[in-house]
Amino acid sequence: MNWKTATLAATLAVAATAQAHAGPTVDSVKARGHLICGASQGTVGFGAPDEKGYWRGLDVETCRAVAVAVFGDKDKVEFVPLSGQQRIPALQTGEIDILPRTLTWTLQRDANGINFATPNYYEFTGFMVARSSGVTKVEEMTGASVCVQTGSTTEVVVNDVSSRLNLQLKPVVFDNVAATRQAFFSGRCDALITDASALASVRATQSKDPDGYVIFPATKYMDALTPAVRHGDDQWLDIVNWSIQALLNAEMYGITQANVDEMVVSGDPRIKRFLGVEPGNGKALGLDDKFAYNIVKQLGNYGEMFDRNVGKGSPLKIDRGPNKLFSDGGLMFPLAFQ
Amino acid sequence: MIAALWDNRRFRNWGGQLLLLGGLAALLIWLVTNTVANLDARGIRVGFDFLSRPANFPISESVLPYDPADTFLWAYITGVGNTVAISILAIALSTALGLIVGLARRSQHPLTSGVASVFVTTVRNMPLIVHLLFWYALATTALPAPREALNPLPGVFLSLRGLYIPALELDANAAAFVGCLLASLALLVAFRRKVVSYFRLEGGGAGLLLLAVSAAFALFWAALFIPATSLSLPEYKGFNFSGGLRLSPEFAALMVGLVIYTSAFIGEIIRGGIDAVPAGQWEAGRAIGLSERHTLTHVIIPQALRIIIPPMTSQYLSTVKNTTLALAVGYPELGLVVGTVINQTGQAIESIALLLGTFLTISLAVSLFMNWYNARVALVEAR
Missing domain, CATH: 3.40.190.10 (Periplasmic binding protein-like II)
Known part of the structure; x- marks a missing residue:
């Protein structure tokens, strides 16, 4: 036990006493002006600051995707490094808005005050x-x-x-x-x-x-490593889910950071809906209609993110393996943007 | 009527107390019920029923027998066992070392007192966590790999997996035998005055009789139950040593760090206590012809104890609480175990409450014991 965990537990008690229902997370995030993400204490490839102090990694970029969805800016994020023990209490108490930190989706965790979004890494x-x-x-x-x-x-x-x-x-x-x-x-x-x-x-x-x-x-x-959010805010869970889905869909459609502006003029109605050329998807989540376009424009698709952080473009050189799209024999399954 | 009640001093005193107590209780009840209700609303479970579920996580070493198939409650008790064991050991060893340090500080010999004061100054001014990490780093970098373990004596192996020594394995009869032997010795020592006066023994005869009686006891038990013992020798197999007794680097680093750190403080408390006894007491001791050593043990220390014990109590309490830093070097004391329990079950509030309750209990026990001892050595004054 260290004092941080103890403090968190104490805060949990106090926070739980103070207010029963915080407003929807997205409102408080918007009012604050930035997103707060739980991050690791330094696992290169998943979440660690680089030599300039800029956070990089697959989990970090998953969080940035949510920031793009809410604010249209991948840098409107604050990262809070948390130990394995601190991370779940930190989410439960509302210290962070989303926890993308190599967190394995388990029944006991799911049943205890947190909800899991879409896995961003199978492991x-x-x-x-x-x-x-x-x-x-x-x-x-x-x-x-x-x-x-x-x-x-x-x-x-x-x-x-x-x-x-x-x-x-x-x-x-x-x-x-x-x-x-x-x-x-x-x-x-x-x-x-x-x-x-x-x-x-x-x-x-x-x-x-x-x-x-x-x-x-x-x-x-x-195991499925899955970003998690607090229990009881379905709208926020949807936003996180579809931000991750945007990364997967982009890869399925072959949309990359480089070609996203060309794809906007694509004739494929599914791509049109995905990129928000045909409005409705973003509005339904309470977001900008072009949120998926913004995510791909700023971060690329899931495959690009994987390669850049942990795959062949990184020192880790991890094989895509189960993290390929289902169409390539993996487990990543893009859901329909409509 | 009300004015009369208000004027009643007794009513006012009692009423005030009851009001305060009631308010405190109400606040506590409100805090608990509100927390439970809100945790429930957020979908966070509350309650202690998780304690009966199997823990499933390993504890690297423990004083009490532990298996991952045991319950969370037993894992928690195992953590308490480890904490109590390292607390007692650390307190005993650091008191012994502290006494040496304190006396060395008072030594007339400049080398002895110089070494002691350098020791106290350096050790006392470094955080405990630095001590622990230093000793742990030393243990895990300076020692050789298990394959090239140092083997100073047959059956003794020293490597970065720890110190392995041969173990004497006792069966139930042998354990009972040793237990009875120790118990009879303890009884004899406790009642030595009675024994000595009963058999009208003087001087050396008493010790001999004690030995003879214990030996007779031992023979009696040995004849009654045939004890069987075997020697378990550590041997290198596959990855690690197996068999024998093991002292892990985690335990060793924790013990060395904690004892050295605490002994510096205890040394100063003891030195301060001795220095606080007026110089006239030394002179009085010499005047009646006592040697320096006897003056110290019979005149000075009994008086110094009264000064030493209160600060010593708080030092012991700090030592108990300092054991929680063991998690930095991977020794599974209560804090580390509770941390793991929180992670496995997510029941942070309940687990922290258990942790707080346990430390409160241990600390209160230490306080009570020290207060009792303080009362015992206190000057008995006419009332």
Whole structure:
């Protein structure tokens, strides 16, 4: 427990006492003039400030897409770095408006005061081990020490894997990300467990020799990392959902940041509706009719975002895998903009 | 009538108290019911029923036996067990080290007092978290990997996975045997005066008798139940050592950091207490022919204790609370466990309430004990 979590919990109690029903989130966001997003404490590729202090990453840009939808400006966002433990109380108390932070969609979380929007990343939990250990799959990990960060679903995964395969894994649990990673690289643990993409990020940016480490899945089960909003504000949930959908649809239609202005004159009625040439979609959500156009114009489509942050255009070089569109054999499913 | 009541001093006093108490209770009830109602409106569950669900998360080391299949309640109790264990150990060790530091500070020898004062100045002026991280970084970088573990004695391995030593494994009979032996020794020591006077023993005879009686006890138990023991040796298998007793780097870093940090404060409290006893007491001790050591132990320390104990109580309380910093070095004390419980269940308010209640209980227990001890050593004055 650290004081931040304690403070948040206390705030939760006070906030819950003070007001039963905050007005719709979108009104308070508009009145404030910017969006407040929960961000990670530095996972390159998903959410981390660059050397100029500008936040970058897939989760960060998902949040920027919502800012574009509401304000037409991707920079009207404030990012609040949160630990794994702090993130959900921060959302519940209204300290942040949206939580896109490699958050796994689980029943217990969903049933406890938050709502999940559309997954922006499908992922398996992975182990990273030193290549020199010769281990390449979970079954060979008997007796290994595993560095685990608290405040994640991975604590449960460690236990599930260990008991299912009788591996007698020895977890070493830390409260913060930096300590967990440092303990792994110093050799305190044989393995580091977390989302495989975060492992790829850690390997690419924090190890001296990225080729000296291998990553493999801890389980065969896939997780959906999904931005979440507070329970009980359906209008806000819709806005977040369709901002993410705009990114997916743009990729499906082949609309990119570069060609979006050419696509505006497209004859395809679906594209016309999508880009707001034919009005109605934005208005229905209480947004600008051209919100999808604005999102693509400022951020590109989902594929571009993926490549830029975690895919082939980034140091992480993560394969699209399950994060391809359904039409390419992945799990990303664009819904109809009409 | 009302004026008469108002003029009644007793009524006014009691009425005021009752009004205040009632108001406080009403405020509390309003806070709780309103919070519950609003949390409910936001779809956040409230209540303690989550405590009976299986925890499913691992705890890396614990004093009490713990398995992830146990309930959240047991995970929480395991955290309490760890916190209590490290608190007691840290308090005992830092008091011992603090006594040495305090006496060294008063030493006539310039080297001894110089070293002690440098120790106190540097240690006391660094935040505890820095101490912990320093010792943890030292443990995890200076020590070799388990494959190249240091092996100073057969069966003893030191690596960055911790210190492994051979363990004596006792079966139930042997454990009972050791337990009875310790209990009988404790009883003998507790009632030594009675034993000595009953058998009319003087001087050295008493100690011998104590030993003889405990030995007889031990033999009796050994004959009654055949104890079986085996030696469990640590051995390197696959990734890690298995078998033997293990001292983890997390525990070691926490203990070393906490003990060193606290001992600097305790040393100063002890030195201050001793210095506060008037110099005349030393002179009086010498005047009746006591040696320096005896003056210290029989004249000065009993008087110094009265000055030492109140600040020592708050130092002990800080130490108990400081154990929560263990999460920085990955030792699963109560705070870390509660943090994990909050994350797994989302029940922040209930878990924080449990955390607060537990620390309040532990701290009050420490206070009560120290107050009792304070009363015991206090000057008994004529009333």
